[in-house]
Amino acid sequence: MSTNQKPGPVVNEWARPYWDYAKQNKFCLQQCNDCGKHIFYPRIACPHCGSSDVKWVEVSGKGRIYSYTVVENNAPSAFQADVPYVVAIIKLEEGVQLLSNVVECDPYQLEFDMPVEVVFEKLDEEVTLPKFRPVKG
């Protein structure tokens, strides 16, 4: 693999809607029609109750930094020019967590539990990545 091209996500059939919505700058999660809970990552059945009756819904894109690290050093890769950058676990208002980046910020000003909101970073024609930034004010 070339070191100047960032690897994109591997998209399986049941996760495709997540990426298709992201391309439209919409942040969507699965929600279970039986127990009402939100689901992440995308699955064919609800991990809470086992139901296969799940739908896609647009959600707030708001959450808080549950945990994070600042990457200051990197082996030669497409990410080297980005250091320092933030890899974080975001806990969404809907109760699920995901791994993403926190952008549009000074990495050294972040705090645990800081409120963040989704932003979209277009990688190429196929992939737009949901990322997060601190909520202003």
Ligand SMILES: [Zn+2]
């Ligand atoms: Zn369920």
